[in-house]
Amino acid sequence: MSRVRLGAVGAGWWATSNHFPIFAGRDDVELVGVCGIGPELGAVRDQFGFGMATTHYSELLDAGLDAVVVSTPHDLHYAQAAAAIDRGLHVLVEKPVTLNASQGWDLADRVTAAGVHFLAPYGWNYKPFTIEAKRLVDAGHLGTVQHVLCHMASPTRGLFAGDTNHIRALWDSQTSGPDPSTWQSPAHGGGYAHGQVTHSSALLFWLSGLRAASVMAKVSTGGAAVDLFNAAVITFDNGALGSLSGAATVPDGDPYQVDIRIFGTEGVLLLDTERERMSLHRYDGQKFDLDVPPGSGAYECIVPPNRFIDLITGASTENNSDAEVAARSVELIDAMLRSAAGGGAEVLVHDDDRETP
CATH class of the missing domain: 3.30.360.10 (Dihydrodipicolinate Reductase; domain 2)
Structure with missing residues (x-):
């Protein structure tokens, strides 16, 4: 895979301060689209060079992606991650990945069944x-x-x-x-x-x-x-x-x-x-x-987003989370x-x- 076609669900403070600058700085990542709400969505799209912006994550997931980063409010992670996994997409999901045990293990089972990479960015x-x-x-x-x-x-x-x-x-x-x-x-x-x-x-x-x-x-x-x-x-x-x-x-x-x-x-x-x-x-x-x-x-979360891409491209096989x-x-x-x-x-x-x- 020459470039990972990446979509982002969630465009708030953590995604824009940590994840997006990392992904935008990699030559092997294409930022296909970003999904979010609020008046800053267009500015986020332009700042990081996303190809599109949408308020509907299903539209983003159908945009020919290889992978998705989910950094929405905690209670939204499960449905969005499950939808991405079921489409065969690799997924980075912010922690906590879900709010209850059954949903957490369901995501793990879906990952196994789909054969995709899943990483929770625990720095x-x-x-x-x-x-x-x-x-x-x-x-x-x-x-x-x-x-x-x-x-x-x-x-x-x-x-x-x-x-x-x-x-x-x-x-x-x-x-x-x-x-x-x-x-x-x-x-x-x-x-x-x-x-x-x-x-x-x-x-x-x-x-x-x-x-x-x-x-x-x-x-x-x-x-x-x-x-x-x-x-x-x-x-x-x-x-x-x-x-x-x-x-x-x-x-x-x-x-x-x-x-x-x-x-x-x-x-x-x-x-x-x-x-x-x-x-x-x-x-x-x-x-x-x-x-x-x-x-x-000191806490930092530089390696996990990079490792996520490296897992997808085959540059690494080590997933610590x-x-x-x-x-x-x-x-x-x-x-x-x-x-x-x-x-x-x-x-x-x-x-x-x-x-x-």
Whole structure:
């Protein structure tokens, strides 16, 4: 394939600040069309050189595409991604890819049946130090996972409960900032669990290969319309236990916190984006301590859109955030919110017989 014919469903702040500049800068991508709403759609088309603009995504999907990037509000992802997959198109879908478990796994099944590439752009899954952590885990240095800690906190109070323009200022978008109706509305998948825990949980599932079996969770809104704080106790399919926490109230300008610790029968993995460290220490005394360059822990999403195109062209075969990883994150968050709505009672994450690879 000489050039990937790409369409974009969604033309808001994140697409225009991150994805579109990357795709527009590649010689092997043709930006066929963009679908969106609002008065800025024509300006977005002209800014990035899309061949057409439409307010109907079905019209875009029928425009002879090879691939689609979906970056619409969370509650719209499923229908738009499913329609693209069913047309045999490769799909990059923003996280969370869906808001409930059944839809997440349905997308994974559709991807398998269609034989297309699917990537959810989780930036931390593509950092060199997390890739090294994954290599060590896959080499068996942890042994069997018995316990995990998964924590994330970020400077996102404004995104979920106030003025969203602070988040906009972190990325250079010429469109309006994040839409509060997406991030601050429970009906549209707003809140910290869907908006941020999706990152940390997807990183955990990719690193560990675990799948959650049951969860007991509580959330707190801190006076907002959506959750700002999350706490959960998780049991995984293999019997391992885990604790998960999330908080939206890191002061603006402070670094994001993602702290994952995995305890196995052979050793312990520590991965920390804030203090920028990664180590795996084995009980036999062997130690792997990676020298992580300053600034490497900061969040960015440069590699995933590029990797999506590379998968399609055959330039790469490595997908660190495929439909399986995305579905495991979705089903955990779905179960967490169901548990919290029931007062923290333990709920099953899944009831199918899907085998863990």
